[in-house]
Amino acid sequence: MNRIFFRFFVLVMLSITAATFVIYFAFSRLFGDPLDDIARSQAAAQIFLLEQYVDKAPSDEWLTRLNNVRVVSDVRYDLVTLAEARAALGSSSGTALDRGEIVLDPARRTLFRRVDLSGERYIGSHEEVLRAENLPIDIGQALKMEALRYVIVAIALLLPIALWSRSHWQGLQALSRVADEFGSGKLGARARMKPSEAVYPLAERINHMADRIEDLLEAQKSLLHSVSHELRTPIARLEFALELLDARAKDPDLSRRIGAMEGDLRELNALVNELLDMSKLDSARNLQAAPAPVAPVLRECTEMLPPSPHQLDCVLAEDLGELELDRRLLARAVCNLLRNAQKYATGRILLAATRNPHAVEITVDDDGPGIPEDEREKVFEPFYRLDRSRDRATGGFGLGLSIARKAVALHGGTVRAEASRLGGARFVITLPV
Missing domain, CATH: 3.30.565.10 (Histidine kinase-like ATPase, C-terminal domain)
Incomplete structure (x- = not known):
């Protein structure tokens, strides 16, 4: 019985784990990576400076504003080639980079952004990428937040499942004990349960089955016992009659036949005794x-x-x-x-x-x-x-x-x-x- 509920618990845990991964990948596919959103919010100040201060500068002031940001920020800004940036990013992120979007790499606390798509800021600016390193991104905290979210969901699911399973487990344990007692010869063993219990319908069917089996066994035992006892009376009469007949018989052949019949009667008497002994062994009460x-x-x-x-x-x-x-x-x-x-x-x-x-x-x-x-x-x-x-x-x-x-x-x-x-x-x- 414990094995059943252990397997059920393992199945629930595996289902919750699988659901966690399915939810994560589904949301990532439909709405973007949740970790990327968290990292983007943590680096919001640097992104704001880049989009609202550096990018809106006139062409001749763009590098000046970038140097001003370098002075006042702990983030390291530098320019890398487009090929180098593509090599550092994957194919999907590289596509976003080519469109001129800000691409975050939370694991390395880095963002990439093309300087210019058309080369208007300075010569060769369309082939260069602005890279910002050492961003204030704490991916560990983000992972903890995600893990905590799924742990809370798992606990919220497991608690009602555990309470539901416990009631079933206790009921099945009680039925198991009744089955063991009934199988060991205690034919009066029955399941005593309240109608509100989950396994009550099963307990009622087991009780009906036990009642029927007990009635059949008692009827069989009673019949065997009664027949065996009733046979003893005619057997005793036949033995007495054969003894009288043998005492009066003078024909040797008749005496031999009477002796054979007496042997058959002794065999029949022994069979009756054996049957009575068997009927006594059907219950542990005789032990x-x-x-x-x-x-x-x-x-x-x-x-x-x-x-x-x-x-x-x-x-x-x-x-x-x-x-x-x-x-x-x-x-x-x-x-x-x-x-x-x-x-x-x-x-x-x-x-x-x-x-x-x-x-x-x-x-x-x-x-x-x-x-x-x-x-x-x-x-x-x-x-x-x-x-x-x-x-x-x-x-x-x-x-x-x-x-x-x-x-x-x-x-x-x-x-x-x-x-x-x-x-x-x-x-x-x-x-x-």
Whole structure:
């Protein structure tokens, strides 16, 4: 948000600067250089003497009056050739000089004026130019005046823009905080603004959107929770009926079929439990965080795993320290990753953890077939499986990784899939310190 207003401020400043140059060049083109006008007013006394005293002298007194002016003035007057004057001036000023006009050079505090256009004052006077140097021209003061004028204009523009931007910035900051809270799971977060505020219409639309999203999520969660609970009753009845039927069955083939149905019921019951667990992870209210050491939690995860023929190595750094976490949820996430590794590993599983100044990183590696790069994000979607032909062999419903990601997200962390150095898949949990 700060970047937006910084860019806006820079854009305004650049626009004002560009407008300053455009105004200056436009006025110079249409009405003459403002600095030339200021310099002309500062040298008004010398110009007056030249035009009203020296120029109006008879031909035989012109040089006498010029010498009189030289005596009483601090300005240095001398005669130079027309070619020398043209060389000292540019082409545009040279044209004005040829017309007999007074040409000022404010930077060098000098003016030029042809003595005569027709050569009537003295022989060769049409080829000479009167040059006055050391004029009382202070171009620095003129520049300061111009700069001050544009600074005042810039301030007059920036003050209302700053006040207008500040109100928008505060409103957008408030909306940004609401969006962050809503995205972190606080579905009741809303923007509270007065109707007079500039971003009030946007805040109202965001609130309506949040209301709709909250209603949809609550309806989905309620439906999932209700259906899962309602399924438990017929499942329990079927289990009881199958047990009674199995006790009375004498046919081995019938007993085998009943055993298969009981396996299906256990699988369905496990699915219901998984769905209920997922519905509980949709809100940060279910997080019971407290300071806890990370290493013992990870070691407990290795002890909670079912027996497996694969070798499980646990390499934990000594400086893992403590984190603000829910031990049960974090253990559930890590255990799900370890169970997933048990399903697909061929011989070895590695659980490791390290800590840096910003985060604790927990990795689970296996030497199985790995995960294709284009599917490493999809495996965290509910019910997604890479190889459906092995569903029966490996078990599960495609919910374990999704549950792990939700549990880690409640801690403010992330889970990602990578290629493992063991040749299989690697899952990386990053928890902020």
